Amino acid sequence: MRLDMLFIRCFQERITKTFLVAPSTLFEYYSLDYRVLRRFAKHNSTGEIIPEELVMQGARKMFAATDLQRQNFYAAVGQTFFGEQPTPPTSIIVADLKREYTSWKHVEGTHWHTRYNHLVNYGAGYYSYLYAKCFAATIWLKLCEEDPLSLATGSALRLKLLQYGGAKEAADLLNGLVGGGGGGDGGIIVRDCDGGGKVPHTTCLCTEMNTLRNQLMNVV
Template identity: 40%
Template sequence: MPKIVLACSMPSSRSGSLPLLTHGMMENLFHEFGHAIHSMLGRTRYQHVTGTRCSTDYAEVPSILMEYFANDYRVLREFARHHQTNETLPEEMINRLCQSKKFGSAYEMQTQVFYSILDQVYHGNHPLDRPTVEILEEIQKQHSSIPYVPGSAWHLRFGHLVGYGAKYYSYLYSRAVASKVWHGCFAADPLRQETGEKYRREMLSHGGGKEPAVMVENMIGKRLSSEELVDALIDETKS
């Protein structure tokens, strides 16, 4: 896999050379930067509802949206360079690299749906004397392509079941919203200043001080239906 070097990277203290980032590392950097600007650009009256202190359904939207920028050649060519020649990485190489990430995306989406359903069932109404392993086996048989392994209990290591408490679905919800914002506002020109200013004003500045659906509607110009969100997730599995 080709290496990505950030032009702003500081020299390594050991070798004196610039540290290299794989595309996956760089994408994760963009993801976390989305959370950072969500907080830095917050302009709410009360600090306890600023930035990422918002609805869980909305908290991952800015970070997932930044992943689209990390996979767009028009953005990458601004800083992605060959670590020896400093030449801009070829567009064909970047496009093939980004397309390769679609491999297995349908299964990944199915797995996230499975996890979300399992989370809902565990936190819903079910017989209290029924072992959680039995529930896991039943849900996995219904909603996963991978068969349940008898005697296994991997859900005991699934920390989100406790940390999120019936809200694990928010990752899928946020991904669907981010997809609509990207394709509706940024895909045509990801570096357009007017669009970025609107994004800062309509979505990033309010944190949890404004209804998420209203912020998204003000950004893309329409209220999203459940069907549109589902279609957005399905489109994410396509090349």
């Protein structure tokens, strides 16, 4: 086995699944921020920097709601299949969930879920992508958005979040990164759930979605 793959496997086996994709989801914000993009996104022959207006009309804004619907749908499929043993045919379950969680229709005679490999390696844990969206939105808004390339921001991400891997509780890492930042949620990312467990605060993600909606309406 390649050494880098060995380290990746060790990291994945030590860390909670709900936190696993949070860093990569956060870095998607960097890849779509013009302050970052302009440093490397240049025309291959002229060297011209990518126009800012091209970035502002990108797919992230155009299809943010559709993507969130799809993620909810995927999570619901996993939760249903790996919850109480379902009795109807799986194709009927998928069709019903698609109608419930998305705004597009199920195509009769199709069996999309038979090639949905996340059912194998994620089981009922696909909701972790939704958790990661909430984590990343909160970190970006409270820590990174003002100056994502600052030394203070990068150091905080490295020293308070990334360097521990699975050696500390994910909730402690996340809350320690932006905790005390004020606001109605007290500046935390993860809160205790009634009856046990932990859930992310959704305030920042909801704020982001509303902002994207307003920007899209202005473009149209």
